[in-house]
Amino acid sequence: MNRDTFETKLFRVLRWVVLAGLALATLFPFYYMIMLSVRPIEDLLRDPGALWVSISQWTTATYEEVLSSEDSGGQGMLGLLANSALVSVGTVLLTLLVSIPGAYAVTRLRFAGHRQVHFLFLAVYLFPAILLAVPLFVLFTKLGLRDSLVGLTIVYVAQTIPVSIYMLRNYLTTIPESVEEAAAIDGCTRRQVLTRVTMPLAAPAIMANALYVFMIAWNEFLFALLFLVADREKWTVSLGLAQLSGGIEVPKTVLMAGSVVLTIPIVLLFYAAERMLTEGLTSGADKG
């Protein structure tokens, strides 16, 4: 057997080993999360190594405890879910409102300083959240915005704008300029060109971008922790769950139920739009 056939055979096998290993590594934690969330806690302590729990043993008490309000002895996650939804949707709407014209200007219009603007967005994208945490914490304390969902939303908008502009710009460059010029010749003003021609054409990219921004806002933890920790009413789900694990003794199975509740909306959204999302993110990457 020469080297070529040996390598070809080796990699044919190795490829499946890699695939199986990666599939296990990525899927198992999520399977484990769901399995634990329906397991009675005594059952987990008796046999921690079980890979399967028979359906007759399943319990929904964990979900009841996590979701029901604090007054009725639960953890009140439903209210926190509403907070997260509010902040995330607000972030998406505001980010799109601001970044669609921004992306259009960056792609199509030559204005004074457009190169510098491009560099600024790159810098903002690379600038780590933890460095912004200190001054924003102080600033929002001074302004009295610290314990508010509005303040949090403003921070998220600023954090998601660079990615949003990047994604939209990548897409807008693929729309031929001649389409817009034709509309302009037919008498559209620049605003009409944007709202009647460009935006409908860019609708898939805008959707993908909206989902990505939603994901970032929904998953965010650091700023929620810094800004909202004092006021339980305003916690997001991520923060609520983190506080749950650190506070009074809560069974791990209840924590897992909370994690499932936190994860499900994102995973559903992600699968609904996977292709759009991955294309939106990586378009431009293949140019090397």
Add this chain to the structure above:
Amino acid sequence: MKTVKGTLRQQENRAGLAMISPTLLVVLAVVVLPILWTVVLAFQRIRLINVRDTGLFERYTLQNFVTVFGSPGFWSSVGTTLVYAIGGTVLALLLGLAAALALRKPFRGRGFLRGAMLLPYVAPVVAVAFVWEVMLSPQYGIVNEWGARLFGWDRPIAFLTQRETTISLLGLDIPIPVALLTVIVFEGWRYFPFAFLFLLARLQAIPGELEEAAKVDGATPTQRFRHVVLPQLAGVIALLAMLRFVMNFTKFDDVYLLTGGGAGTDVASVRVYDFITARFDVGAASAQALALAAVLLVFLAVYLKFFAPKPEDKS
């Protein structure tokens, strides 16, 4: 008829500025100005209690930097941060590359697997950090349970709370930083999908003739990878390495949620958080953040000088 104001060129300039200004306003107000303010804060003695009455014209001092550099464990935390950032980056890139190569050619179930590979990246960090915590728990964790069953571990490993263990290999006692390795593996696991996505996109854009030609010339699979595929990926790999390094270097939530910065995982960003929430020392927190940013700038400058695609190559 409406009077035309200025030339077309001037109109375009005005429209551009008008459309970009909301974006600029938000970025200036919530990103640029706060960064500048961090620099000011780092040179003032400010605590959270007196923050309301302090302004720009407070006395400037180097005291915060003395506090930060002199605080116990500062230099070791610099080392920890570097090891964490580099380890997490390398692991994420290697896993991402392996995944991209394995999923390159179509097969049944590829779409499903591709979606599965992205799960760690899209799932909320709090949720996945908890699952790992529970899986790795010494009391009821499934990893320790199966470790005992399959590999005969005589006692459970406290993956997230044990600073160090030594293993004897060929008569040598090698110290292993357990908790730090665990958070690095977590980081690699959580971010390999990001590398995977970009590498896969790049792989699929490589024209097939290139490899066909190499194959005809008698190149084996490893040779084709080494001399045809890898050079094509070099640009994306350099970019991903830089992005991941910068992000890992200042990562907060992953480490904070898994270990709280204990057991030898006190990365720089967790220290910033501690300065502000445990000591209410805004000045020291800013100084620590600034030190972090300074190191980051050095790495960015190196990347831009040596690895970044030159502007004229850009399409």
